[in-house]
Every structure is written in C-alpha cells, then in structure tokens.
Amino acid sequence: MTNQKVDEIDRSIYDFRYEEDDFYRIQSGLTPEIVEKISEEKHDPEWMKQFRLKCLDIYNRIPVPRWGAPIDGLDMDDIATYVRANTDMKKSWEDVPDDIKDTFEKLGIPQAERAALAGVGAQYDSELVYHNVKDEVAQQGVIYSDLESALTGPHAQMIRDHFMKLVPPNDHKFAALHGAVWSGGSFVYVPPGIKVEIPLQSYFRLNAKGAGQFEHTLIIVDEGADLHFIEGCSAPKYNVANLHAGCVELYVRRGARLRYSTIENWSKNMYNLNTKRALVEDDAVMEWVSGSFGSHVSYLYPTTILKGRNSHCEFTGVTFAGQDQNLDTGAKMIHLGRNTSSFINTKSICKSGGISTYRSSVEIKKSAENAKAAVSCGSLMLDSRSRSDTIPAIVTETDRVDVGHEATIGRISDDAVFYLMARGLSEEDAKAMIVSGFASDVSKELPLEYAAEMNNLIKLEMSIG
Amino acid sequence: MSEPLLQIQDLSAAIEEGELLHQINLEIGPGETHVLMGPNGAGKSTLGHTIMGNPQYRVTGGTIRFDGEDITEMPVDERSRKGIFLSFQNPLEVPGLSVEAFLRSALRARTGKPVRIFQFKKELESVMELLQMDPSYADRDLNAGFSGGEKKKAEILQLLMLSPRLAILDETDSGLDVDAVRTVSAGIREYQKRTGGALLIITHNAAILNALQVDHTHVLVRGRIVADGDGSLIDEIHRDGFEKYIEMGRDMLKET
Ligand SMILES: Nc1ncnc2c1ncn2[C@@H]1O[C@H](COP(=O)(O)OP(=O)(O)O)[C@@H](O)[C@H]1O
Numbered sequence: 085m086t087n088q089k090v091d092e093i094d095r096s097i098y099d100f101r102y103e104e105d106d107f108y109r110i111q112s113g114l115t116p117e118i119v120e121k122i123s124e125e126k127h128d129p130e131w132m133k134q135f136r137l138k139c140l141d142i143y144n145r146i147p148v149p150r151w152g153a154p155i156d157g158l159d160m161d162d163i164a165t166y167v168r169a170n171t172d173m174k175k176s177w178e179d180v181p182d183d184i185k186d187t188f189e190k191l192g193i194p195q196a197e198r199a200a201l202a203g204v205g206a207q208y209d210s211e212l213v214y215h216n217v218k219d220e221v222a223q224q225g226v227i228y229s230d231l232e233s234a235l236t237g238p239h240a241q242m243i244r245d246h247f248m249k250l251v252p253p254n255d256h257k258f259a260a261l262h263g264a265v266w267s268g269g270s271f272v273y274v275p276p277g278i279k280v281e282i283p284l285q286s287y288f289r290l291n292a293k294g295a296g297q298f299e300h301t302l303i304i305v306d307e308g309a310d311l312h313f314i315e316g317c318s319a320p321k322y323n324v325a326n327l328h329a330g331c332v333e334l335y336v337r338r339g340a341r342l343r344y345s346t347i348e349n350w351s352k353n354m355y356n357l358n359t360k361r362a363l364v365e366d367d368a369v370m371e372w373v374s375g376s377f378g379s380h381v382s383y384l385y386p387t388t389i390l391k392g393r394n395s396h397c398e399f400t401g402v403t404f405a406g407q408d409q410n411l412d413t414g415a416k417m418i419h420l421g422r423n424t425s426s427f428i429n430t431k432s433i434c435k436s437g438g439i440s441t442y443r444s445s446v447e448i449k450k451s452a453e454n455a456k457a458a459v460s461c462g463s464l465m466l467d468s469r470s471r472s473d474t475i476p477a478i479v480t481e482t483d484r485v486d487v488g489h490e491a492t493i494g495r496i497s498d499d500a501v502f503y504l505m506a507r508g509l510s511e512e513d514a515k516a517m518i519v520s521g522f523a524s525d526v527s528k529e530l531p532l533e534y535a536a537e538m539n540n541l542i543k544l545e546m547s548i549g
Numbered sequence: 550m551s552e553p554l555l556q557i558q559d560l561s562a563a564i565e566e567g568e569l570l571h572q573i574n575l576e577i578g579p580g581e582t583h584v585l586m587g588p589n590g591a592g593k594s595t596l597g598h599t600i601m602g603n604p605q606y607r608v609t610g611g612t613i614r615f616d617g618e619d620i621t622e623m624p625v626d627e628r629s630r631k632g633i634f635l636s637f638q639n640p641l642e643v644p645g646l647s648v649e650a651f652l653r654s655a656l657r658a659r660t661g662k663p664v665r666i667f668q669f670k671k672e673l674e675s676v677m678e679l680l681q682m683d684p685s686y687a688d689r690d691l692n693a694g695f696s697g698g699e700k701k702k703a704e705i706l707q708l709l710m711l712s713p714r715l716a717i718l719d720e721t722d723s724g725l726d727v728d729a730v731r732t733v734s735a736g737i738r739e740y741q742k743r744t745g746g747a748l749l750i751i752t753h754n755a756a757i758l759n760a761l762q763v764d765h766t767h768v769l770v771r772g773r774i775v776a777d778g779d780g781s782l783i784d785e786i787h788r789d790g791f792e793k794y795i796e797m798g799r800d801m802l803k804e805t
C-alpha cells in the first residue's frame with residue numbers, strides 16, 4: 085500500500101497529462117467501419133485504405149500469440165484505437181498549443197533541440213503536432229516528415245514500395261492490427277552519400293485514457309549515407325489497459341550506416357507489442373541502441389536481416405523490469421549474406437518481483453558463408469523475488485561460421501553496496517550506481533542528454549517498491 | 550588526553566557461525582596514528598568493518614563512539630559522512646562506474662552540495678599525480694581490471710579526495726612492490742598533513758610506517774586485543790613474531 089504511494093509520487097515526474105478537451109475520439113472496438121473512418125480522417129490514398137481493410141481481415145484471422153508474457157489483461161474491445169489532439173502540424177514551436185507545449189517542456193524536447201538535434205517530430209497522441217527540420221539537414225536533401233503527409237507527397241511511390249514490406253501484416257496479430265489502424269510516425273529518407281552529422285529525433289507519447297498508439301516509422305538510408313535516428317518514448321499512467329503496437333521499418337542500403345537509438349519509458353499499465361525490423365545490404369552497418377523501461381508487458385525483439393555481403397549489425401540493449409512488469413525483450417539476427425557479422429550485447433535488470441526475459445535468435449542461413457555472430461547477455465537481479473530468464477537460440481545452416489555465446493546471471497553484490505556506502509553514498513544511490521554501471525554499455529552509446537535521462541530513469545526505478 | 554575521536558568499549562561482534570570479536574577496547578585520539586597487528590585470521594579486517602558498520606557483522610555487545618556520539622547502530626553511509634573511512638583489504642570492482650564519476654557522487658553525498666567541476670578536476674589530477682597514477686585512471690571503471698597495487702592506490706586516492714577524520718587502512722601495503730609502498734606511504738603522509746586526520750593502520754609490514762610517527766600499537770589475536778604498546782612494539786613483533794601473543798591469546802581464552 086505504502087509502496088504504491090511512493091510509486092505514484094515518484095513517477096509523477098514522468099506520468100503527467102492534460103485534459104482531453106475538444107478531442108476527437110472514436111468508439112472502442114474494431115470494425116471495418118472504424119478502419120474506414122480512420123482512413124477517411126487521414127485522407128489516405130485509395131491503396132492505403134484497401135491495405136488497412138486487408139490488414140483488419142488478417143488481424144481477425146490470426147490468433148493472439150500464446151508464448152511469452154501473458155497479455156490476457158488486454159481487451160481489444162476496450163481500446164479506443166485512435167485519439168487525436170485538436171491540433172494540426174506545426175512548423176514552429178510558437179504555434180504549438182500551450183498545454184501540449186507544456187507537456188513537451190516537461191519532457192525536455194525544446195532543450196534537446198537546442199542541444200543541436202537536427203529536427204524534432206514530436207508525437208502527441210496519434211498526430212504529429214510539432215515538426216521542424218533544421219534547414220541545413222533539409223538542404224542536404226534529407227527528408228524528415230510525418231508519414232501521413234509523405235503518403236501523398238513527392239515520395240508517395242517510395243513509401244508505397246516500402247510500407248509494411250519488411251513487416252508484412254501477416255507477420256503476427258499485432259502487425260496486422262498496426263496495418264489496419266496505424267497513424268502518425270516518421271518518414272526519413274537520406275539520399276546517397278549524405279552524412280547527417282547530428283541525430284534526428286522523434287519523441288512519442290501516449291496521452292489519452294485507454295488509447296492505443298500505432299505509429300509507423302519508415303527510414304531509408306540510401307547508398308553510402310549515414311544517419312543516427314533517436315526515438316524516445318514516455319507515457320502517462322492510467323488504470324485502463326493501454327496498448328502500443330508501433331512498427332519500425334529500416335532500410336540500410338549498400339555501404340550505408342544507420343544507428344537507431346531508443347529509450348522507451350512506458351507507463352506501467354502499457355502493453356508494448358512493438359515490431360522493429362531492419363534490412364541491411366552490402367557493406368552496410370546497422371546499429372541498435374535500445375533501453376526498455378516501463379510498461380506492464382513488453383514484447384520487443386528488433387530484427388535485422390543481414391542480406392548484403394559484409395553487412396554488419398550491432399545490438400546493444402538494456403531492459404529494466406520492476407514490480408508488476410513482465411518484459412520479454414531481445415533481438416533477432418538473420419544472416420543471409422556472405423561475411424556478415426552480428427553482435428548482440430544485452431543487459432537485463434529485474435527488481436521488486438519484476439520478470440525480465442531475454443530472448444534472442446541468431447539464424448545463419450546456408451548462403452551466409454563465413455558469417456560471424458556473437459551473443460553476450462547479462463542479468464542482474466536486485467532481490468530474490470525477481471526473475472530473470474535467458475532464452476538464446478542460435479541456428480546455423482552452414483559449417484563455415486564463427487559463433488560465440490556468453491551469458492551471465494547474478495545478484496547485486498552486498499559487498500559492493502557496502503563499499504560504495506562506506507564512501508558516503510546512500511543505499512539507494514549505491515545500488516543505482518551499480519545498476520547504472522551494469523547498464524553502461526547502453527548509456528555510453530547514447531548522446532549525453534539521453535544517457536543522463538536513462539540514468540535518471542534507473543534512479544527512479546530504484547526508488548520504487 | 551583530549552576527548553577521543555574513536556572510542557570502542559567492550560565491543561563484541563558476531564556472524565551467524567559465531568563470535569569473531571570479543572570485548573575489544575580501543576581509543577584513538579584526534580590526529581593519532583595507531584597500528585593494529587596480528588596473525589592472519591585474527592579479526593583485524595572484521596574489526597575495521599565493524600567500525601565502518603558492515604551489516605555482515607552483528608554487534609553483540611559494547612559500543613562504538615565517534616566524536617562523542619554513539620554510532621554502534623548507525624548505518625554505514627552516515628558513519629562515512631561523519632568522517633570514518635575504511636581502505637578495503639580487497640576493494641570491490643564496480644563495472645561501468647568511472648573513478649571520476651564515483652568520486653564526484655561521493656563528494657556530493659558527503660557535502661550535500663553540488664561539486665564544482667573545475668576545482669574537482671584539478672584536485673583529482675594533482676592527487677593522482679602524487680600517487681603516480683596515470684590520468685587515464687579517472688575514466689576507468691572503479692577497480693575493474695585494476696591490478697592489486699592499482700586497487701590499493703585507488704583506495705588512497707579516495708582517502709585524499711574524501712578527507713575523512715579517521716582512516717582505517719586495512720593492509721593497504723600488502724601485495725605492493727617497493728616503489729608502490731613508498732608512493733602509498735607518501736599518500737598517507739599527505740593525508741596527515743592536509744587534514745590532521747587520525748589513522749588506524751592494519752599492516753604486517755614496517756616499511757609503510759617508516760616515515761610515520763606511530764603513537765600506539767595494538768595486537769589482536771583470535772578476536773581479542775592481547776597487547777597495547779607504543780611504536781617499539783612493532784619492532785619487537787618484527788623480531789620475535791606473534792608467538793608470544795598467540796600464547797597470551799590462549800591464556801585469555803582459558804580465563805573466560
Ligand atoms: N563474513 C564472514 N563469514 C565467515 N567468516 C568470516 C567472515 N568474516 C570473517 N570471517 C572469519 O573470521 C576470522 C577473522 O577474519 P579477518 O577479520 O578477515 O582476519 P584478519 O583480517 O585478521 O586476517 C577468520 O577466521 C575469517 O575466516
């Protein structure tokens with residue numbers, strides 16, 4: 085009981101929201117009529133409308149997954165699928181309504197922008213409300229826009245050629261759902277040879293009670309180009325089940341490099357069923373940096389298809405499961421090309437009865453001669469009530485490969501806590517520092533302000549329960 | 550003698566399996582240098598850890614007072630902030646936490662004030678130079694992958710950065726080569742010079758004491774203090790060994 089109180093107070097830093105005035109809200113549940121209505125609202129081109137309806141059909145036919153963390157608490161009939169703030173796209177910060185601005189202020193968006201981030205596409209509920217690409221990036225020919233308007237813009241065909249091609253709607257039930265009701269998200273295209281020097285970032289956020297969020301991110305980094313994209317998420321807390329089923333599709337062309345960094349901090353009642361996938365061509369490099377915080381249940385396994393020769397992928401991730409959380413996270417690598425290499429390095433932390441499952445799969449196909457893959461996963465349990473599982477799978481279809489795997493699992497050391505406390509640090513700080521250190525493989529890969537936010541999240545999580 | 554800084558009276562401490570320290574009495578005045586000797590397994594580290602407040606050791610009797618205040622039940626971090634420091638015989642490794650970030654946090658926790666970065670960095674640099682530590686160690690993970698000697702130097706670095714009023718040095722000199730012992734010894738003198746702080750030095754080795762003025766020596770055998778003396782006791786033990794004191798420990802055991 086008292087724990088709950090502490091929880092509420094501490095999380096209030098991140099869990100805040102404003103009244104939903106003048107909001108347009110669609111009835112709960114999912115029917116063809118609703119999907120058509122969404123499509124109409126979005127001014128979809130005809131093909132997209134048909135695509136949505138096809139997805140709805142698939143959604144209704146595919147069963148709910150029966151593995152991993154239980155999602156019984158999720159009732160689709162209960163979830164309003166589309167909520168939109170009463171505001172259109174804004175070009176400058178001044179045009180953004182005050183309450184929304186205030187929300188972002190608390191999340192530090194404008195500061196982050198001032199800190200030399202290239203552009204901000206911040207999502208408030210399902211709409212982009214603020215969007216601004218720095219001139220120099222636009223001048224380089226880089227497209228960074230919301231996906232909806234891009235659907236009818238000069239890159240319409242490009243989107244049609246790539247949208248849900250990496251994650252087809254029949255992939256799993258929530259991919260189908262996503263295809264039917266997706267809204268919002270970002271489109272990025274980096275032309276050949278262009279190196280975007282500063283990271284592009286997008287901040288997603290769920291605000292409405294019982295609302296699902298289905299944003300779609302489509303990024304194409306053309307030949308020899310270079311991009312760092314940062315996605316940050318935070319959501320306010322509610323008692324009604326919330327669903328997040330976003331989708332990220334990344335195309336990394338020949339010789340290109342893409343780094344995709346995410347810090348997710350979902351409210352503790354969120355079902356986070358997110359699908360992320362990257363296709364990597366010859367000599368290209370894909371880097372994932374992923375921090376999973378919050379949510380009630382998460383399923384998250386960014387997948388990389390190493391299609392091209394000499395393509396390379398690194399996945400660095402941390403997952404923190406606290407009280408009432410069941411986080412099933414990991415990564416998937418599919419080696420197709422010769423000389424491909426992948427490295428998965430994950431850390432999971434569990435505390436106060438939280439369950440953290442690391443699940444990964446490395447598949448090395450026959451065509452992937454001379455492939456190299458290494459998996460390293462570490463777990464840190466902060467008490468005996470919490471649970472940590474490691475389920476790594478490696479399947480190789482060719483002999484000429486080099487595969488390594490290493491797993492460690494351990495409890496936080498009382499001696500180390502004593503050592504730090506003997507220097508004057510409180511027990512809470514001592515533990516938070518040990519946990520932050522354990523997660524430092526991830527924070528070291530993040531831009532400074534995100535690393536600081538991640539360490540703050542760890543501190544916050546350590547103070548709960 | 551003025552009011553003692555540390556005053557231990559009839560202190561007994563135990564672990565699950567039994568009592569390790571029996572009715573220890575020890576007083577250290579401000580600025581005094583004490584040496585604690587005794588054979589392996591006598592309980593020297595246990596005493597250091599009990600003074601520091603390691604929850605592994607349950608105090609079963611007696612009191613520990615620091616600066617006039619009863620700290621027997623005080624949590625370890627509060628003791629530290631009051632000015633007690635323990636240089637660990639086996640310093641712990643904390644992967645992912647840099648020496649610099651750690652020291653900054655510790656200083657903030659101790660002063661309750663934000664650390665002034667520029668001043669702090671300058672200070673850190675100069676102390677590291679004194680200890681002949683490469684500046685790159687500031688960015689390395691605390692003790693992770695450090696050699697035994699580097700760990701001990703890092704303990705003295707912390708001592709100098711945190712400026713406690715009482716420093717318990719638990720075999721800080723063991724496992725060090727001659728040069729490193731000299732460096733650590735210089736660090737200890739620097740601590741005395743800067744802060745006028747008191748010392749309780751646990752050691753088997755006279756070299757570290759060479760340039761220090763030892764006020765008192767205590768011999769611990771089987772969890773009991775069996776002899777107290779001045780600096781000359783150290784030379785005697787180095788000459789004759791602990792034999793005589795182990796006998797004394799046996800006799801005292803019979804008496805109780
Ligand atoms: N946490 C502990 N658990 C079990 N035995 C311990 C523990 N701490 C100390 N001891 C035992 O207590 C005795 C004293 O240990 P210690 O204080 O380390 O001796 P010294 O530092 O004088 O060599 C030893 O026999 C040691 O094995």
Ligand SMILES: [Mg+2]
Pocket residue numbers: 593594595638719720
């Ligand atoms: Mg010892």
